[in-house]
Amino acid sequence: MNTLFDAVITQDQRSLLTRIAGPWLATGEWPLWGSIQHYFDARRLDADEVFHSLSRVGVAGPFAAGYGFTAPMRAPISATDRVRLTVASSRVLPEVRMVVGEPFVRVLLHMVKLHADRPVSDHEVTPAQLRSAELMAAMPHLKPWFVQVLPDLLSYEPGISNGGGATLGDGTWERTIDRSVMQFRDVLSVEDYIARTCEIVTANAAQFAPLVAAVETPPVAEPERAPYIDGGLLHDLEEAAAKTRWKVHKLLALCRGLNDSYTAGNPYACAAMIRSILDHIPPLFGHADFKVVASQHVFTVKRTDKSHAQKLAAFKDIADDVMHRPIGPSVPRISMVDIPEPVRLNAVLQEVVAILR
Known part of the structure; x- marks a missing residue:
């Protein structure tokens, strides 16, 4: 079961995700956790409890690993930490889907094409590069705000390896594209991207799961299925x-x-x-x-x-x-x-x- 699709989002969880998204969509900067805590404190709610109740796939460890609507944060979260959303938040926040999720999928397919079309040699490896200026020229419909925040957004999507990059003095940037993007070559929508990322994260978590001793264990009750209609x-x-x-x-x-x-x-x-x-x-x-x-x-x-x-x-x-x-x-x-x-x-x-x- 893919909990990012099946989970019922509570009103408090939706409010938390919306509070994180607001400053980022307005300024391109993620809010400090202390500001989120203050908002929830004023309403007699525990922001940390709401944050850690959000569904995740992959590793269910003490440091909120895996993939979910937010980037992983170690507990307890410091008031001076910046808290981030992932592309998966597009599933529950229409404003993020429109401004971030759908453009992200189009750029990801552009990255797949750049990697597939790069020069190939038997004697030298030439990685493809995603450059902000070239991206704006190739996809002029993208908003400058989205292009500005894209490198940070890519850094917290676990299915896409960080191939390295740099921000230049004039504010433009470049990022190396590696073959991890080819895992997304058949992605056509935000839902496709979220589902594929969940598959990758779940598979990676299984590789590193500790070996279970071959002893008889009591049956574990199947978790309750979330409602079908959100x-x-x-x-x-x-x-x-x-x-x-x-x-x-x-x-x-x-x-x-x-x-x-x-x-x-x-x-x-x-x-x-x-x-x-x-x-x-x-x-x-x-x-x-x-x-x-x-x-x-x-x-x-x-x-x-x-x-x-x-x-x-x-x-x-x-x-x-x-x-x-x-x-x-x-x-x-x-x-x-x-x-x-x-x-x-x-x-x-x-x-x-x-x-x-």
Whole structure:
């Protein structure tokens, strides 16, 4: 299970991530932890407790290793430490996704191309270089702010090795690109990037995990599955429902039922609920069928969310199998792995919220 996609973000966690993002998006500088602590102290909350409750993948050690929505920080965090977000925070902060996450993926693919197109010799290795001036010329749509913060951002993404670099006197910079970027050659979206980074971090953690003695150990209870529909998104849907002419009662009931079925691990109920939601919402988009929504609606995040919608439309065959296959001599083979990733329906429901508003 990928906890960065499956985890429910609490209101306090979202507030923490937003407080970290604010100064950075405004000035390009990360805030001091002391300022974050002061904000939470005034609200009778423990910032350190909220920070360390954030989901991570990889090493679950005492120093917050692995990969998560924030860069790792040793505990206890000093008031003078700078606290940073990662590209993964794009998954929960739309403002970071738009200004940072999506441009980052485009630059990463540009880095892949630079590495693949570099001169090759049997006698000399010539690494590719990412230079700020050349990057602005090649991708003029990038904002100067993003280009300025990119070297620091790259330094805290664990799947991309630090090939070295320099900042020149005129403020421009250059960075060596090594072959670690080739791990991301098939990445097409922010979700793809986060998922691939989680795979890399998890695989690296497994290599260094201590060997387990070959002795019988008591069974470990499986951790509780997080709700399918993000808690913050469900709250936004409820708020939007109160201010629209559309009657959203059934949709909210289906979403809550899906969450209950998903946390209980019931694949048949999950498939039926997802199919019911997809059959229920097309009129909001001005269509009668979800396949038409997936093929014709212009989503806010065009390519990524359209891809999510098309994958959900293709899920209809499995849902039909769940709902219409009659009883027979063979055992049905539907399991939780056949249920679409939560990020896909969450993206479509985020579009529903935008339409209702």
